Amino acid sequence: MFESLTDKLQSIFERIRGRGRLDEKTVDEVLREIRLALLEADVNFRVVKEFIARVREQAVGEEVMKSLTPDQQVIRIVRDELIALLGGEAEPIHWASQPPTVFMLCGLQGSGKTTTAAKLARWLRSQGRNPLLVAADLQRPAAIKQLEVLGQQVGLPVFTPAQGGTADAVQTAQRAVEYARANGLDVAVLDTAGRLQVNEALMAELEQIKTALQPQEILLVVDATTGQEAVNVAQAFHERLGLTGVILTKMDGDARGGAALSLKAVIGKPVRFIGTGERVDALEPFHPDRIASRILGMGDVLSLIERVEQTMQEEEARRLEKKMREARLDFEDLLQQIRQIQRMGPFEQLLKLLPGYQQLRSQLGEVGVDERALKRAEAIILSMTPKERRHPEILDYSRKLRIARGSGTKLEEVNALVRQLMEMRRLMKQLAKQEEQMRRRKWTPFGRR
Numbered sequence: 001m002f003e004s005l006t007d008k009l010q011s012i013f014e015r016i017r018g019r020g021r022l023d024e025k026t027v028d029e030v031l032r033e034i035r036l037a038l039l040e041a042d043v044n045f046r047v048v049k050e051f052i053a054r055v056r057e058q059a060v061g062e063e064v065m066k067s068l069t070p071d072q073q074v075i076r077i078v079r080d081e082l083i084a085l086l087g088g089e090a091e092p093i094h095w096a097s098q099p100p101t102v103f104m105l106c107g108l109q110g111s112g113k114t115t116t117a118a119k120l121a122r123w124l125r126s127q128g129r130n131p132l133l134v135a136a137d138l139q140r141p142a143a144i145k146q147l148e149v150l151g152q153q154v155g156l157p158v159f160t161p162a163q164g165g166t167a168d169a170v171q172t173a174q175r176a177v178e179y180a181r182a183n184g185l186d187v188a189v190l191d192t193a194g195r196l197q198v199n200e201a202l203m204a205e206l207e208q209i210k211t212a213l214q215p216q217e218i219l220l221v222v223d224a225t226t227g228q229e230a231v232n233v234a235q236a237f238h239e240r241l242g243l244t245g246v247i248l249t250k251m252d253g254d255a256r257g258g259a260a261l262s263l264k265a266v267i268g269k270p271v272r273f274i275g276t277g278e279r280v281d282a283l284e285p286f287h288p289d290r291i292a293s294r295i296l297g298m299g300d301v302l303s304l305i306e307r308v309e310q311t312m313q314e315e316e317a318r319r320l321e322k323k324m325r326e327a328r329l330d331f332e333d334l335l336q337q338i339r340q341i342q343r344m345g346p347f348e349q350l351l352k353l354l355p356g357y358q359q360l361r362s363q364l365g366e367v368g369v370d371e372r373a374l375k376r377a378e379a380i381i382l383s384m385t386p387k388e389r390r391h392p393e394i395l396d397y398s399r400k401l402r403i404a405r406g407s408g409t410k411l412e413e414v415n416a417l418v419r420q421l422m423e424m425r426r427l428m429k430q431l432a433k434q435e436e437q438m439r440r441r442k443w444t445p446f447g448r449r
């Protein structure tokens with residue numbers, strides 16, 4: 001991703017590093033090289049021209065020249081302009097005031113819509129949402145199956161035309177949204193049909209879906225490796241549909257980055273996500289500032305850290321979910337959670353990571369966090385032996401008394417904590433049973449019966 005541009009820019013900056021004051025001639029020379037590097041990266045030529053003009057204007061400004069070293073100055077100016085080019089501040093998602101929020105993905109065939117729908121839904125879940133995938137691509141029957149397989153892979157429900165009892169894309173989408181609303185799913189991600197080229201039939205269908213659903217987000221999925229062609233496609237879609245943003249796929253196969261660097265300037269809409277591989281976890285929110293640093297070879301440590309954290313949380317959530325389903329939750333788990341909460345902040349944030357959270361929440365009512373109670377719970381658990389934590393059922397009167405003394409709490413408090421764990425286990429068992437029933441009743445695609 002952006003490798004060739006990064007290489008060129010770095011060698012340009014390398015040469016001016018350590019020089020004294022930059023005269024106008026040197027600045028011009030550097031700008032000429034940057035211009036060439038951008039054009040070779042397949043950035044739209046008009047965009048390049050404006051970019052260079054803006055950098056020049058700032059780089060020759062007298063007072064700026066004196067404060068920093070020349071290479072620092074130029075890098076900073078180029079970096080700031082790159083950030084602006086890439087879209088400025090990362091744009092937040094437009095959530096619906098009345099769920100579900102509808103994400104409509106559109107684009108040409110093969111751009112990566114279906115794959116990206118699954119990736120996006122998976123990402124949304126990692127943000128504490130409860131997404132529904134919707135198969136509204138009725139051009140190719142295989143597309144529905146593909147989405148079903150992906151849905152299974154990421155563990156998220158898929159609404160199919162068969163389930164909606166219709167062979168119409170608009171009606172399928174409408175029924176999916178009704179279904180989401182009725183089932184507490186707060187986001188619907190629509191996979192729509194594509195064509196080989198932009199054409200009237202495609203646009204008409206997409207317009208109908210747009211009119212019927214009024215999606216909060218209309219995102220164009222477009223293949224980054226096609227460079228300026230991606231920008232042309234985006235322009236055509238934007239004119240007809242009014243996009244809210246773009247998802248650039250196959251960035252892993254694009255060393256140049258021309259599309260990413262031109263889109264905002266040309267269509268006025270930002271890149272919101274990038275696809276960086278075929279796997280379902282290969283999707284990243286697009287942060288212009290981080291990408292600019294990456295392009296300038298400063299690395300993107302923040303995204304990396306976020307990713308590692310996210311993976312760790314997801315793994316932990318999966319492990320916990322399994323234990324919950326089997327109603328095996330014990331005090332070791334509770335202790336780990338308490339520690340995480342203390343490290344991470346709000347209890348709810350963490351709970352939201354757990355699948356099935358919505359149902360759990362409606363059964364438990366509002367979950368309030370009392371920091372002091374949390375501390376006491378931690379002390380109680382720490383006074384238990386490892387065996388007691390794993391097997392709370394062995395906690396008899398004398399053990400509880402010992403624990404209360406050891407932790408400086410009251411016997412009633414120990415009793416209450418043990419009761420809460422048992423109650424949670426009971427709820428989990430019940431929840432698992434309900435879910436199993438729901439799966440049997442609702443999630444059997446009619447087509448397969």
Ligand SMILES: Nc1nc2c(ncn2[C@@H]2O[C@H](COP(=O)(O)OP(=O)(O)O)[C@@H](O)[C@H]2O)c(=O)[nH]1
Nearest residue numbers: 109110111112113114115249250275276277278
């Ligand atoms: N390398 C790579 N391949 C991708 C990416 N996104 C999608 N693909 C691949 O592109 C092909 C077409 O994807 P698909 O989702 O079926 O496209 P659709 O026709 O727009 O629905 C599939 O082989 C995907 O695995 C990406 O970010 N990187």
Ligand SMILES: [Mg+2]
Nearest residue numbers: 113114137143
């Ligand atoms: Mg598809």
